[in-house]
Amino acid sequence: MTPAASEVENAAAAARVQPDEATAGEAEHARRLLTEMLRIRRLEERCADLYKQEKIRGFLHLYIGEEAVAVGVMQALEPEDAIVATYREHGHALVRGVSARTIMAEMYGKQEGCSGGRGGSMHLFDTATRFFGGNAIVAGGLPLAIGLALADRLQHRARVTACFFGDGAVAEGAFHETLNLAALWHLPVLFCCENNLYAMGTAIERAQAETDLALKAAAYRMPSWGIDGMDVEAVESAARRAAAAVRAGEGPHFLELRTYRFRAHSMFDPELYRDKREVDAWKQRDPISTYTVRLRERGVLDDARLATIEESVGREVDDAVAFAEAGTWESVETLTRYVYSEPAPDSGDAT
Amino acid sequence: MTPAASEVENAAAAARVQPDEATAGEAEHARRLLTEMLRIRRLEERCADLYKQEKIRGFLHLYIGEEAVAVGVMQALEPEDAIVATYREHGHALVRGVSARTIMAEMYGKQEGCSGGRGGSMHLFDTATRFFGGNAIVAGGLPLAIGLALADRLQHRARVTACFFGDGAVAEGAFHETLNLAALWHLPVLFCCENNLYAMGTAIERAQAETDLALKAAAYRMPSWGIDGMDVEAVESAARRAAAAVRAGEGPHFLELRTYRFRAHSMFDPELYRDKREVDAWKQRDPISTYTVRLRERGVLDDARLATIEESVGREVDDAVAFAEAGTWESVETLTRYVYSEPAPDSGDAT
Amino acid sequence: MTTYREAVRQAIREAMLADDRVFLMGEDVGRYGGCYAVSKGLLDEFGPERIRDTPLSELAFVGAGIGAAIGGMRPIVEIMTVNFSLLAIDQIVNTAATLLHMSGGQLNVPLVIRMATGAGRQVAAQHSHSLEGWYAHVPGLKVLAPATIDDARGMLPTALADPDPVIIFEHAALYNMEGELPADAGAVPIDRAAVRQTGSDVTLIAFGGTLGRALEAAGQLGEIGISAEVLDLRTLRPIDTDTILESVRRTHRAVIVDEAWRTGSFSAELSARIMEGAFYDLDAAVARVCGAEVPTPYPHHLEQAALPQAAAIVDAARATVGR
Amino acid sequence: MTTYREAVRQAIREAMLADDRVFLMGEDVGRYGGCYAVSKGLLDEFGPERIRDTPLSELAFVGAGIGAAIGGMRPIVEIMTVNFSLLAIDQIVNTAATLLHMSGGQLNVPLVIRMATGAGRQVAAQHSHSLEGWYAHVPGLKVLAPATIDDARGMLPTALADPDPVIIFEHAALYNMEGELPADAGAVPIDRAAVRQTGSDVTLIAFGGTLGRALEAAGQLGEIGISAEVLDLRTLRPIDTDTILESVRRTHRAVIVDEAWRTGSFSAELSARIMEGAFYDLDAAVARVCGAEVPTPYPHHLEQAALPQAAAIVDAARATVGR
Numbered sequence A, B: 001m002t003p004a005a006s007e008v009e010n011a012a013a014a015a016r017v018q019p020d021e022a023t024a025g026e027a028e029h030a031r032r033l034l035t036e037m038l039r040i041r042r043l044e045e046r047c048a049d050l051y052k053q054e055k056i057r058g059f060l061h062l063y064i065g066e067e068a069v070a071v072g073v074m075q076a077l078e079p080e081d082a083i084v085a086t087y088r089e090h091g092h093a094l095v096r097g098v099s100a101r102t103i104m105a106e107m108y109g110k111q112e113g114c115s116g117g118r119g120g121s122m123h124l125f126d127t128a129t130r131f132f133g134g135n136a137i138v139a140g141g142l143p144l145a146i147g148l149a150l151a152d153r154l155q156h157r158a159r160v161t162a163c164f165f166g167d168g169a170v171a172e173g174a175f176h177e178t179l180n181l182a183a184l185w186h187l188p189v190l191f192c193c194e195n196n197l198y199a200m201g202t203a204i205e206r207a208q209a210e211t212d213l214a215l216k217a218a219a220y221r222m223p224s225w226g227i228d229g230m231d232v233e234a235v236e237s238a239a240r241r242a243a244a245a246v247r248a249g250e251g252p253h254f255l256e257l258r259t260y261r262f263r264a265h266s267m268f269d270p271e272l273y274r275d276k277r278e279v280d281a282w283k284q285r286d287p288i289s290t291y292t293v294r295l296r297e298r299g300v301l302d303d304a305r306l307a308t309i310e311e312s313v314g315r316e317v318d319d320a321v322a323f324a325e326a327g328t329w330e331s332v333e334t335l336t337r338y339v340y341s342e343p344a345p346d347s348g349d350a351t
Numbered sequence C, D: 001m002t003t004y005r006e007a008v009r010q011a012i013r014e015a016m017l018a019d020d021r022v023f024l025m026g027e028d029v030g031r032y033g034g035c036y037a038v039s040k041g042l043l044d045e046f047g048p049e050r051i052r053d054t055p056l057s058e059l060a061f062v063g064a065g066i067g068a069a070i071g072g073m074r075p076i077v078e079i080m081t082v083n084f085s086l087l088a089i090d091q092i093v094n095t096a097a098t099l100l101h102m103s104g105g106q107l108n109v110p111l112v113i114r115m116a117t118g119a120g121r122q123v124a125a126q127h128s129h130s131l132e133g134w135y136a137h138v139p140g141l142k143v144l145a146p147a148t149i150d151d152a153r154g155m156l157p158t159a160l161a162d163p164d165p166v167i168i169f170e171h172a173a174l175y176n177m178e179g180e181l182p183a184d185a186g187a188v189p190i191d192r193a194a195v196r197q198t199g200s201d202v203t204l205i206a207f208g209g210t211l212g213r214a215l216e217a218a219g220q221l222g223e224i225g226i227s228a229e230v231l232d233l234r235t236l237r238p239i240d241t242d243t244i245l246e247s248v249r250r251t252h253r254a255v256i257v258d259e260a261w262r263t264g265s266f267s268a269e270l271s272a273r274i275m276e277g278a279f280y281d282l283d284a285a286v287a288r289v290c291g292a293e294v295p296t297p298y299p300h301h302l303e304q305a306a307l308p309q310a311a312a313i314v315d316a317a318r319a320t321v322g323r
């Protein structure tokens, strides 16, 4: 359970841009990766404050520590691709292009939120960016993802559906049924298992007879890799390879992204189940601070640039909070809206 | 899907008594195996007739062709062990020691049946022989089996729970959850997967991304073997080894028993999904006729002995039918019995 | 002459011919021909991509149906029977029924789920449930129970045209029912109950598998001079309360027939609604004739004793009219 | 002073001390201390074999509880919330509830399943269900809804002593409720409703999470001169119809409060039973105050608007008495 123990043997992790030869484009891209991770981090730090202020209520699951996963994977996706995520999805939504404003407004429950305020933190949705939630049933999104992929297959569209889920979800029957169907039907899905070693308070050793989750996928004859999920470039490179294969019709692929959650599971969690030293050890591998160091070493980041990034990210977060604060409450009179479609054109789907 | 294709590579299958050196005890045992298979075969042939006569109603799933599996595995079990089976369980019940009489009466729905007539063909139960059903939900018995095993573990009893299920069940989420739990908790379960290549009309290639089911178990770090389920001695020998390991505290084991169903899935099945030639090819490997030949070659069976066996089996079946015919219908007045336990001593469990 | 089974098959076939977004998915719908032979022949006509056999993975293939629906398809997912739907009910309740709401109106789910329901075939305690009422409890779903050949034929296209998830319950005992179906039979509304027989003394309310018994009872009641109106609910969610109340206000008495276990069955909702909407019009307490509170027993005589029979409906109706 | 949470913990602890066949199994019951902190501290006292953390495998660990029960143990299986119980409902309905029957009386299942239920904490559409009524529909199960600290403490031992499967619903909003618990508090019966406040004009019937609202409403009604009796159902299956009818026959009016979506909720069964048993004693239609027919919305004001509030109970009660 120490970072060393989850050190990555896999070749995919090694494929990364050489430090010294960074081109301008590469430098730009690297800074963008850092910026994206920082956007998640700062937004969520603010969320934690707002939760204490009781502006955000219900469950709030922070992604802090795992940012490299969402940021890395999203690089491999095209606008027409689809994303299915979990209740720990603020980062995914943000990086995918859902605005910080509508995400924050959603967490407030304001009608300007990306789900009209109805969903809250666990149910961010945005059809414009093909972000299909936001699912609070562990492993509940997996069947949905293969359905989206099936629709693409049947409609001859070379798209990818990226499906995020945790290590805990792997124990669910839904995982098994879904992976089998995906492989059997050769569906274009990129399974992204965010292995942060815990499902709430249950360590993976107490949940899985086989803790090497990448091996699980093999039982369905699905190509899979274990990736260092604390290294955004390793994630990006693996995701690009896998997404390209999926898009090329090579069937579903599976990435196990080895990461760690720095914060409590949710705001209710007293964290009795893990040692502060373990958390501290993992914090040494913070995907943002390690990447910051790396970019400095590579000579593509200096104090000034970093300050500029932080400043713009800070402004974005401030702006999002202001937007949410200024947002409005839906009238109680429309309480029973969104139960059935409102009589309207024949539309219906989000494709 | 031809017999050749499922020919068994596994070493376990090879371990079998040498033809020429059969001792008296071994000869006796071999004839008993044959007898047991014949008991199932003849009982079920009669069931098919009785179904046509509308004596047996509802669903009726015949085991004909698969007899070597139940007979072989049961040899490895002790009286204190437990058995959990499916709706295709007449053979298992019979070999386990439930009387042909009460089995037949149950299929008639008479109150003298082993489940008081309430269950019918799919729900044979007998606590005396620790036969825990008879379950008509595919994969529904698997969680039950690990629960029985957990009870044994918690009560420090060195028992085995044998759990039978089909290839179709392997696609269910229950399979995945159960195998993981069993392996994670090191529970004394012997999983017996009766791979007859079809789930109703769905061939295994259209149901499983990985058709080598023994490999599935490996995803849970569970020892597993693929066995020729048409060879009763191969099954027995593998089951003995596996059961001994389970009993010795080595955790759950998995047997994939490769077999074939000669008859339709149920009496409603028009068998559109498979070729008569395929069925005929498999019938060449009939576990009873091939074993008969083998025992003759070994010199432990001749016409006279075989006739004696058939005669006694025939008598048993006749007697069972007579018993069922003479059985009585439960009064409609007690319709709502067996919904809750009747006020009685504190008992409660079947241990 | 055609059958209920044929009518469903025809409906599926025409939907697939009319709209290539429609496909059928479920266990044994293809090679086997459907566990009730509903889809027999369709595999040959439409091929395995559109008549899609699934493994035994109810949760995943129902969820895949939801995903395919939001991905632009019009899936018909067949769950063999309501008994196995319990393995998929999480996806139906927590995903299909909630997506539109949780997304603030962005994601409707144009999915049709068909399943067989009911008892009466001696298939015992795990294969004889009647859980229509559970699904009818869930906002976001629509729930249909075609009891006639016309409805078996006509409800499916309407359900497929609906932007939201619709569940169709086909009572297993109806598949062999024979009757005429006009050559031009087509879509029928799915928001109205139907008066199948008019009457003035008592309203018998039934749906799906119990309509036949209610009509049988009405016939027997007629012989003893009691005029029974028979109302076929057709749609369980939304309930056509207006039609029910209109009838009961005329007859002043009602008997509800529901094959499910009595306690907590859908019949209770109908009973409560009638009281709430027509209390002062009632001349007697609304009666219910339901399944006995016992897991379905295997033997024929016990199973039949556990199910609502015409005789019990007659008795209940007579009790309400007092003769 | 103690809390509802403490009372449940104490009940589990004492059961485990008294009978070593008892063990607790579920997601995060051990190291985490229970998702509602109910089992905090028990792992240290009893160890991981008896306070058994499970993976996220609801179907399998509930089924394992059934198997362990027939194997001689007395398992308490905790499902975090009723929402996730949908993943395990097949085992509960098709196995736990049927084994005794299918085996002709041979296999009873002495299993207790506990789960949190209900809305009110802004956890939105997938985490706020109230499905007690579904379980109460199933013959073979017993269903409890402790609404008080005494019942939280006392129902568990009675449930564990029961030879058949018992499901206990703990409303999540109750865990922090404070109150006194006598030092000798122990087992209580699980087959009787309780009159929590006597009254003569109208009977308010509530259970679990809605009892508090009903009492609140009764207080407000008292202030305007309407004497409300408050009945706590306590057990949803079997229903204590006698106590309900006895009360309604005195008050002639009833209002049922149920947090579940109105259509097909358990309230309907209660309403129907009252009509069936006390039709001629009723001075007004039995009224229901239920959850709105909408997946639970996240924002506080909308969620509260979707839930039965004291004001709505007061209005409904006033309507029944006509003032």
Ligand SMILES: Cc1ncc(C[n+]2csc(CCOP(=O)(O)OP(=O)(O)O)c2C)c(N)n1
Residues within 6 Å of the ligand: A088, A136, A137, A138, A139, A165, A166, A167, A168, A169, A170, A194, A196, A198, A199, A200, A265, D027, D056, D080, D084, D087
């Ligand atoms: C089916 C189901 N069971 C239980 C829960 C409660 N729960 C919410 S998150 C969680 C842990 C999930 O862990 P994992 O899949 O590893 O994701 P992580 O939270 O670590 O990102 C649990 C048990 C749930 N939401 N759904």
Ligand SMILES: Cc1ncc(C[n+]2csc(CCOP(=O)(O)OP(=O)(O)O)c2C)c(N)n1
Residues within 6 Å of the ligand: B088, B136, B137, B138, B139, B165, B166, B167, B168, B169, B170, B194, B196, B198, B199, B200, B265, C027, C056, C080, C084, C087
């Ligand atoms: C959960 C569930 N889904 C569907 C069915 C219907 N059904 C009964 S048996 C069967 C096939 C099972 O195949 P397999 O597990 O291979 O066992 P076999 O019948 O071949 O022995 C199916 C689909 C069921 N009983 N339970």
Ligand SMILES: [Mg+2]
Residues within 6 Å of the ligand: A166, A167, A168, A194, A195, A196, A197, A198, A199, A200
């Ligand atoms: Mg995790």
Ligand SMILES: [Mg+2]
Residues within 6 Å of the ligand: B166, B167, B168, B194, B195, B196, B197, B198, B199, B200
């Ligand atoms: Mg099979």
